[in-house]
Amino acid sequence: MAKVNRARSTSPPDGGWGWMIVAGCFLVTICTRAVTRCISIFFVEFQTYFSQDYAQTAWIHSIVDCVTMLCAPLGSVVSNHLSCQVGIMLGGLLASTGLILGSFATSLKHLYLTLGVLTGLGFALCYSPAIAMVGKYFNRRKALAYGISMSGSGIGIFILAPVVQLLIEQFSWRGALLILGGFVLNLCVCGALMRPITLKEDRSTPEQNHVCRTQTQDLKQGSPCSTWTKKWVHTCLCGSLQQEYSFLLMSDFVVLAISVLFMAYGCSPLFVYLVPYALSVGVSHQQAAFLMSILGVIDIIGNITFGWLTDRRCLKNYQYVCYLFAVGLDGLCYLCLPMLQSLPLLVPFACTFGYFDGAYVTLIPVVTAEIVGTTSLSSALGVVYFLHAVPYLVSPPIAGWLVDTTGSYTAAFLLCGFSMIFSSVLLAFARLMKKMKKTQLRFLAKESDPKLQLWTNGSVAYSVTRELDQRDGESVAIAMLGSNLT
Structure with missing residues (x-):
């Protein structure tokens, strides 16, 4: 075909x-x-x-x-x-x-x-x-x-x-x-x-799948009847299906x-x-x-x-x-x-x-x-x-x-x-x-630290407090340097 x-x-x-x-x-x-x-x-x-x-x-x-x-x-x-x-x-x-x-x-x-x-x-x-x-x-x-x-x-x-x-x-x-x-x-x-159609997210698949496919083809070309080939194909298929249906969890x-x-x-x-x-x-x-x-x-x-x-x-x-x-x-x-x-x-x-x-x-x-x-x-x-x-x-x-x-x-x-x-x-x-x-988590986060800004995206959470503090420190340093120069 x-x-x-x-x-x-x-x-x-x-x-x-x-x-x-x-x-x-x-x-x-x-x-x-x-x-x-x-x-x-x-x-x-x-x-x-x-x-x-x-x-x-x-x-x-x-x-x-x-x-x-x-x-x-x-x-x-x-x-x-x-x-x-x-x-x-x-x-x-x-x-x-x-x-x-x-x-x-x-x-x-x-x-x-x-x-x-x-x-x-x-x-x-x-x-x-x-x-x-x-x-x-x-x-x-x-x-x-x-x-x-x-x-x-x-x-x-x-x-x-x-x-x-x-x-x-x-x-x-x-x-x-x-x-x-x-x-x-x-x-x-x-x-x-x-x-x-091939989308951007479709292309950005883990490298493991690409390596798995490449090595599988190499093994098949080397010895089609090898037991190692069968085991590797089985492992790759299981990994592919696990990734494909990971949303079930x-x-x-x-x-x-x-x-x-x-x-x-x-x-x-x-x-x-x-x-x-x-x-x-x-x-x-x-x-x-x-x-x-x-x-x-x-x-x-x-x-x-x-x-x-x-x-x-x-x-x-x-x-x-x-x-x-x-x-x-x-x-x-x-x-x-x-x-x-x-x-x-x-x-x-x-x-x-x-x-x-x-x-x-x-x-x-x-x-x-x-x-x-x-x-x-x-x-x-x-x-x-x-x-x-x-x-x-x-x-x-x-x-x-x-x-x-x-x-x-x-x-x-x-x-x-x-x-x-x-x-x-x-x-x-x-x-x-x-x-x-989510509301309860945000409330607890604010109570623990007023400056804490909690951003959630699924299971990912990060704080921007350090970034803000670093910017404040840089501004103070620049001001002090300017006063010394004058």
């Missing part, structure tokens, strides 16, 4: 080819997240055709989401060690193959393997590398770039929801899956747009990871059960698909406008707080949903939930980059989306079990709502405790 040419830059260009990266990521989110959300439109068709209950049918959507997020670190590894282009193109081929094979399924188990595992694996190779590339090309306008990129999910839902419903009516669910398989092949085109990232688990549990079931819930309260099939379209349109507005707003100077330093606000309000929307039992009431719900869903989805990469930095963003996003896997896997079947057991959607929606609220409260509490600790 020909070596990929890398764009050379010392800092993110905040434009130029970066807008093509945004366009590519936009198409990737359409072909991955929007298609995944539209699988819920097949829910009633699968349930009727295979004569299965809610819980069994919900596993299809759960497996797609779970495998996509569970294998997200694999997508990061492929993009880091090969290239983002190779990873996305390979993922497009796998996802398209899964959808096409799913159109020939004769049981739910076949759909679990094809539409669930194979398609989910393909989406995993595409999603996190594409998002990480946007973070490498943008810094000052990062939130806006992510807002435009992630709006592909909402636009895709808006366009694909009625189109998929029409395809099911015209060609049955088998024909609709076959056509979607051809559509997802566009991921290969998206991958071709992802030109790699950061307390801020651990808290974010725990909150993501609860947030992911709450956000997934709505996209599976909104259409069945709307049908259960008397809404027609077309109107239920229209609700998904509304959700997608407002999701777009939330992606772009919230990203633009949080890039403004007044909110630039409060993007973390804006993320908490959006997640908490989505949880409150869940708590109100069981009381909404008509189309005129479900439309405002879809607008509100869709807006704040788009808002916090846009800020996930921004908040992650704030914690771990740009260099580790691809690996960190792989871990963050990996943590979505288990909640995405278990939340729809648990919600389906609650619906089958209670005969109502109330318990399922309330559990999801409280889960998202807890995620927001947990992050807020952690940030509050961190600020209180």
Whole structure:
């Protein structure tokens, strides 16, 4: 395979080819997240055709989401060690193959393997590398770039929801899956747009990695079968992985990871059960698909406008707080949903939930980059989306079990709502405790020495008192010398 040419830059260009990266990521989110959300439109068709209950049918959507997020670190590894282009193109081929094979399924188990595992694996190779590339090309306008990129999910839902419903009516669910398989092949085109870039922080890697690579190549050329070569390669790989995932030991990232688990549990079931819930309260099939379209349109507005707003100077330093606000309000929307039992009431719900869903989805990469930095963003996003896997896997079947057991959607929606609220409260509490600790340290430092100025940047702390004293001493010396000369 020909070596990929890398764009050379010392800092993110905040434009130029970066807008093509945004366009590519936009198409990737359409072909991955929007298609995944539209699988819920097949829910009633699968349930009727295979004569299965809610819980069994919900596993299809759960497996797609779970495998996509569970294998997200694999997508990061492929993009880091090969290239983002190779990873996305390979993922497009796998996802398209899964959808096409799913159109020939004769049981739910076949759909679990094809539409669930194979398609989910393909989406995993595409999603996190594409998002990480946007973070490498943008810094000052990062939130806006992510807002435009992630709006592909909402636009895709808006366009694909009625189109998929029409395809099911015209060609049955088998024909609709076959056509979607051809559509997802566009991921290969998206991958071709992802030109790699080398940033200043990427170049300033420790010399140990360079020496390790050089000596490994020398040892391989000297004696390919040597046991010393194998040991040295093993040591280098362990050191590389340890550096690549060193952010896992950061307390801020651990808290974010725990909150993501609860947030992911709450956000997934709505996209599976909104259409069945709307049908259960008397809404027609077309109107239920229209609700998904509304959700997608407002999701777009939330992606772009919230990203633009949080890039403004007044909110630039409060993007973390804006993320908490959006997640908490989505949880409150869940708590109100069981009381909404008509189309005129479900439309405002879809607008509100869709807006704040788009808002916090846009800020996930921004908040992650704030914690771990740009260099580790691809690996960190792989871990963050990996943590979505288990909640995405278990939340729809648990919600389906609650619906089958209670005969109502109330318990399922309330559990999801409280889960998202807890995620927001947990992050807020952690940030509050961190600020209180910093304030206490500064107060103690001032009490111990009034002249002490403590500057903190992560774990680094230093005093400028000596520098100020030295400057005072130099000024006094110069004055005395001037008086002697006169």
